[in-house]
Amino acid sequence: MAKAAILEEAGKGLVIGEVELAEPAAHEVLIDTKACGLCHSDLHFIDGAYPHAMPAIPGHEAAGVVRAVGSEVRTVKPGDHVVSCLSAFCGTCEFCVTGRMALCLGAATRRGKTDAPRITRSGGETVNQMLNLSAFSEQMLIHENACVAIDKDMPLDRAAVIGCAVTTGAGTIFNAANVTPGESVAVIGCGGVGLAAINAAKIAGAGKVIAADPLPEKRELAKVLGATHTVDAMAQDAAQQIIDISGGGVHYGIEAVGRQASADLAVASLRRGGTAIILGMMPLDCKVGLGAMDLLGGKKLMGAIMGMNHFPVDLPRLVDFYMRGLLDLDTIIAERISLEQINEGFDKMRAGHSARSVVVFD
Numbered sequence: 001m002a003k004a005a006i007l008e009e010a011g012k013g014l015v016i017g018e019v020e021l022a023e024p025a026a027h028e029v030l031i032d033t034k035a036c037g038l039c040h041s042d043l044h045f046i047d048g049a050y051p052h053a054m055p056a057i058p059g060h061e062a063a064g065v066v067r068a069v070g071s072e073v074r075t076v077k078p079g080d081h082v083v084s085c086l087s088a089f090c091g092t093c094e095f096c097v098t099g100r101m102a103l104c105l106g107a108a109t110r111r112g113k114t115d116a117p118r119i120t121r122s123g124g125e126t127v128n129q130m131l132n133l134s135a136f137s138e139q140m141l142i143h144e145n146a147c148v149a150i151d152k153d154m155p156l157d158r159a160a161v162i163g164c165a166v167t168t169g170a171g172t173i174f175n176a177a178n179v180t181p182g183e184s185v186a187v188i189g190c191g192g193v194g195l196a197a198i199n200a201a202k203i204a205g206a207g208k209v210i211a212a213d214p215l216p217e218k219r220e221l222a223k224v225l226g227a228t229h230t231v232d233a234m235a236q237d238a239a240q241q242i243i244d245i246s247g248g249g250v251h252y253g254i255e256a257v258g259r260q261a262s263a264d265l266a267v268a269s270l271r272r273g274g275t276a277i278i279l280g281m282m283p284l285d286c287k288v289g290l291g292a293m294d295l296l297g298g299k300k301l302m303g304a305i306m307g308m309n310h311f312p313v314d315l316p317r318l319v320d321f322y323m324r325g326l327l328d329l330d331t332i333i334a335e336r337i338s339l340e341q342i343n344e345g346f347d348k349m350r351a352g353h354s355a356r357s358v359v360v361f362d
Contacts, residue, residue, distance in 0.1 A: 004137035010048030024070040035160035037061035056128035059136030061164035086131040088146035109143035158329040169196025171307020181205030189257030190218035202226025239268035
């Protein structure tokens with residue numbers, strides 16, 4: 001049995017309870033979860049903005065130690081330290097074989113409808129697995145293509161945030177944008193994802209890194225992570241400030257909040273030929289667009305789910321960046337909490353004043 005934070009009804013918070021995980025199937029890995037970050041994507045499901053079958057266990061930004069593996073698993077072994085990633089990939093679909101693994105729908109990485117569920121609780125009731133992971137639990141049972149082994153010297157509480165926030169933010173800089181040294185970047189929203197994008201832009205050698213956020217304390221965090229300039233995102237002339245700082249607009253405007261206004265600001269901040277990249281999970285009725293003059297100016301708009309990562313390659317490199325002192329994960333983590341404090345952690349996220357909270361398991 002494993003203790004877990006279970007979502008039984010949207011809008012009612014998480015309930016701590018016990019669940020049972022099945023034995024690993026041929027390509028599955030059983031992991032003792034050591035740390036899991038709280039992500040705004042979880043909050044969308046917890047608050048009911050995005051639908052999901054219930055009961056379910058959220059959580060997807062995790063690190064842990066492999067306890068057992070299925071008969072066909074070759075990528076990890078018991079005792080390995082691993083980071084999980086919601087971008088579970090099948091390896092054979094069009095997206096995987098053309099190098100766009102983050103777009104894989106991953107049907108082959110989930111158990112079939114007629115198979116026994118991975119997670120149950122008393123009486124045999126199925127507990128739905130969220131995003132292939134369900135990491136707000138003392139144990140995870142996942143497909144081997146949803147985790148990667150990392151250096152055992154890497155602290156697992158820091159490793160956990162690489163699994164989503166850093167993979168998304170840094171991956172956007174390195175993979176989706178492929179920032180060239182000297183190019184300018186504006187990041188709208190300085191939560192975990194935005195701060196990771198700012199840090200990665202610094203590593204990539206961006207010329208001007210402009211952080212836009214309504215909260216002064218988050219703008220100060222952005223400076224620590226590598227922002228060269230900051231702007232109050234709520235200022236009436238925020239876009240003009242970014243255009244002036246960057247000398248005509250930025251090469252990349254990165255939206256890291258999931259709000260209509262921040263996406264519009266990312267677009268409005270672009271120079272001719274610039275690209276707006278939307279990372280946040282926006283309300284389902286939102287639309288972001290380019291006007292006729294934007295199109296005539298060669299501007300582009302794109303989504304970059306999970307930073308368009310290649311996580312079996314990217315994650316160990318990000319770990320190496322941390323170990324070498326290039327990637328600042330310590331500043332991104334605001335607090336470490338127990339599983340029992342998880343609802344308070346999400347309350348802090350709703351307030352929006354701090355960076356990442358990480359659940360640490362004993």
